[in-house]
Amino acid sequence: MTRSADHPIHAQFIPRHSPRAFASTEMSEGQMLQLLEAARWAPSASNNQPWRAAYGLRGDAGFATILAALNEGNRIWAGRASGLIAWASRSVVTREGQDRPNAWAAFDAGTAWGYLALQAQDMGMFAHAMGGFDAAVLAQSLDMPDDFTLHAVIAVGTYGNPADLPEDKRAGEVPNGRNAVGTWAAKGKFA
Numbered sequence: 001m002t003r004s005a006d007h008p009i010h011a012q013f014i015p016r017h018s019p020r021a022f023a024s025t026e027m028s029e030g031q032m033l034q035l036l037e038a039a040r041w042a043p044s045a046s047n048n049q050p051w052r053a054a055y056g057l058r059g060d061a062g063f064a065t066i067l068a069a070l071n072e073g074n075r076i077w078a079g080r081a082s083g084l085i086a087w088a089s090r091s092v093v094t095r096e097g098q099d100r101p102n103a104w105a106a107f108d109a110g111t112a113w114g115y116l117a118l119q120a121q122d123m124g125m126f127a128h129a130m131g132g133f134d135a136a137v138l139a140q141s142l143d144m145p146d147d148f149t150l151h152a153v154i155a156v157g158t159y160g161n162p163a164d165l166p167e168d169k170r171a172g173e174v175p176n177g178r179n180a181v182g183t184w185a186a187k188g189k190f191a
């Protein structure tokens with residue numbers, strides 16, 4: 001691991017990364033519920049909890065459905081995951097019978113996915129989000145309501161053998177770096 005923090009932070013952050021070499025292991029429904037439970041406790045605007053998820057466990061029909069909607073470059077490795085989760089948010093909030101746009105739905109769904117990823121790591125698993133999927137196909141095959149917006153598919157599982165990956169994907173198994181805080185945050189103004 002070549003990563004290091006410039007300022008002291010909790011030990012959970014630096015090792016979390018998004019590998020592709022999953023091990024084709026099974027996961028239980030209980031483990032999936034643990035991951036979703038972590039997401040449940042994310043903060044959200046007015047506590048609206050707009051995140052929505054549809055999941056499949058390796059070997060079941062839901063897993064096959066979500067896998068089929070991924071683009072080829074993702075399907076090639078995500079098929080070895082233990083679970084796949086379609087991550088969405090409800091774009092409106094219903095109050096007094098009226099639907100109003102929720103401007104923070106995507107922001108809140110992102111926070112919840114982050115919690116899930118850290119929970120996976122705590123359980124000895126990894127989570128890898130993907131934007132490379134056919135949203136129209138996925139929405140239709142999962143019966144997604146019209147007022148939901150799909151954000152990502154999340155692959156979760158245990159680490160396997162990088163040699164199983166196509167050569168062009170192996171280099172990506174080394175955790176990548178980050179821009180220094182000073183390049184994107186500044187005191188009193190935007191950097």
Ligand SMILES: Cc1cc2nc3c(=O)[nH]c(=O)nc-3n(C[C@H](O)[C@H](O)[C@H](O)COP(=O)(O)O)c2cc1C
Pocket residue numbers: 016017018019074128129130131132133151152175176
């Ligand atoms: C919303 C989102 C979409 C992403 N889409 C893809 C994807 O389609 N395929 C892929 O291999 N990785 C994808 N990634 C993984 C990112 O490339 C990865 O998180 C980023 O390089 C930082 O690396 P790390 O997660 O290992 O720290 C995505 C990540 C996020 C959060």
